[in-house]
Amino acid sequence: MKIPFNRPFTIGAELENIAAAVRDGHLAGDGRFTRQCHQWLERNLGAKKALLTHSCTAALEMAAILCDLRAGDEVIMPSFTFVSTANAFVLRGAVPVFVDIRPDTLNLDEKLVAAGVTSRTRAIVPVHYAGVACEMDALMALARDRELVVVEDAAQGLLAQYKGRRLGAIGHLGCLSFHETKNVISGEGGALLVNDARLAERAEIIREKGTNRAQFFRGEVDKYTWVDIGSSYLPSELVGAFLWAQLEHAGAINDRRMKLCAAYRKGLAALARHGALALPQPEPAGVTGNGHLFYVLLKDAATRARLIAHLKTRGIHSVFHYVPLHSSPAGRRYGRGAGPLPVTEDVAGRLLRLPLYHELTEAQVGIIVAEIHAFFG
Numbered sequence: 001m002k003i004p005f006n007r008p009f010t011i012g013a014e015l016e017n018i019a020a021a022v023r024d025g026h027l028a029g030d031g032r033f034t035r036q037c038h039q040w041l042e043r044n045l046g047a048k049k050a051l052l053t054h055s056c057t058a059a060l061e062m063a064a065i066l067c068d069l070r071a072g073d074e075v076i077m078p079s080f081t082f083v084s085t086a087n088a089f090v091l092r093g094a095v096p097v098f099v100d101i102r103p104d105t106l107n108l109d110e111k112l113v114a115a116g117v118t119s120r121t122r123a124i125v126p127v128h129y130a131g132v133a134c135e136m137d138a139l140m141a142l143a144r145d146r147e148l149v150v151v152e153d154a155a156q157g158l159l160a161q162y163k164g165r166r167l168g169a170i171g172h173l174g175c176l177s178f179h180e181t182k183n184v185i186s187g188e189g190g191a192l193l194v195n196d197a198r199l200a201e202r203a204e205i206i207r208e209k210g211t212n213r214a215q216f217f218r219g220e221v222d223k224y225t226w227v228d229i230g231s232s233y234l235p236s237e238l239v240g241a242f243l244w245a246q247l248e249h250a251g252a253i254n255d256r257r258m259k260l261c262a263a264y265r266k267g268l269a270a271l272a273r274h275g276a277l278a279l280p281q282p283e284p285a286g287v288t289g290n291g292h293l294f295y296v297l298l299k300d301a302a303t304r305a306r307l308i309a310h311l312k313t314r315g316i317h318s319v320f321h322y323v324p325l326h327s328s329p330a331g332r333r334y335g336r337g338a339g340p341l342p343v344t345e346d347v348a349g350r351l352l353r354l355p356l357y358h359e360l361t362e363a364q365v366g367i368i369v370a371e372i373h374a375f376f377g
C-alpha cells in the first residue's frame with residue numbers, strides 16, 4: 001500500500017530509553033521508566049493512581065476483577081466497540097447488555113441506559129469513541145443512584161476532555177491503550193487508572209499475580225505472599241521505556257492528528273454539502289477530542305465497499321468499524337441487547353475510517369481526498 005491505514009512511529013528518545021533500561025539492569029516492570037509513566041498519567045490526567053498494563057484489554061480485565069462480579073451479573077456497554085470491552089467482563093461470568101449509541105457522537109446513548117438497568121446490573125462501561133467523550137455527568141449520576149461501578153473504556157481517549165476533566169479519570173476506573181494504532185504507542189500497552197481510592201490497593205495486588213509485592217517493596221509489610229486472585233498484568237520496563245519517550249510528546253502527537261483531521265474535514269466539506277457522504281458531527285459543548293480517528297459515513301454498505309475497493313486500487317488502505325458485538329458469534333452467545341440497536345446497526349454498516357497516523361502528511365491527505373472526489377465523480 002502506498003498509504004497504509006496506520007504506521008507506528010518513534011518521536012523522541014524511545015531507543016535511547018530502551019538502551020538505558022538495559023544498561024540499568026532492570027528489565028522486569030515498575031522500574032524508573034514505568035514509574036515516570038505512572039506519574040505523568042496521574043499528573044496530566046488527574047487520576048488517583050495509574051498502573052501500566054500489557055494492553056487496554058489487560059486493564060479492562062483488571063477493572064472487571066475489581067468490579068467483584070458474580071456469574072450472571074450484568075454490565076451495560078455499547079455494541080459499537082472493540083471486542084475487549086465485552087470480553088473482559090465475560091471472562092468474569094458477567095453478561096454484557098448492549099445499549100444503542102447516539103447518532104452524533106456514536107457513544108453510548110445516556111438516555112437509553114437507565115432502561116437497560118436491572119436488579120443484576122453492576123457496572124456501566126462508556127466507550128469514548130474516536131476520543132470524543134460520552135455524556136459522563138448523566139452516566140455518573142445514574143451510577144450513583146443505582147450503586148453501579150463506572151469503567152471508562154478510554155482506549156482512544158488519551159488527553160481528550162469532558163468539561164475540563166480528562167477521559168479515563170472520571171469514572172471509578174479508566175482504561176487506556178497504547179497499542180500501535182492509538183495516538184501514543186508502545187507497540188502493545190495500556191494503563192489502568194484507579195480514580196476511586198478504595199480500589200487502589202487491590203488493583204496493585206491483582207496486577208502482581210495476586211501478591212502484595214508492591215506493599216512489600218514500599219516496606220509496608222515484612223514479606224510478600226499470595227493474598228488475592230490476580231494475574232501478570234505488569235509490562236516489562238522495555239515497554240515503559242518506549243512509552244515514556246512518547247508520553248513526553250503526547251500533546252504534540254494529538255495536535256498533529258487534529259490538524260490532519262481538520263485537513264480531511266476541509267477537503268471533504270463539499271462532498272458533505274452535496275450529500276455524497278457525512279462527516280463526523282462537531283463535538284458537543286464542553287467536549288474536546290484528541291484527533292484519534294477520522295471517519296466518514298457513506299450512503300450505504302454497498303457504497304462503502306465500492307469506495308474501499310476504489311481506494312485500494314490507488315494504494316490507499318481504509319477500514320470499516322466495527323462488526324457490532326451483539327451481532328457477532330460470541331456476542332450472541334454471551335451478551336444480549338437491552339433493546340433494539342438501530343443506530344448501531346445503521347452506522348456500523350456505512351462508517352469508513354481513513355488513514356490517520358503521526359507521519360501522514362497533508363499532501364497525502366490531499367491525495368486521499370482527491371481520490372474520494374474522483375470516486376463520486
Ligand SMILES: *Cc1c(COP(=O)(O)O)cnc(C)c1O
Nearest residue numbers: 055056057082084155177179190
Ligand atoms: C484499542 C481498543 C481496545 C483494546 O486496546 P488494546 O490495548 O489493544 O488491548 C479496547 N477498547 C477500545 C474502544 C479500543 O479502541
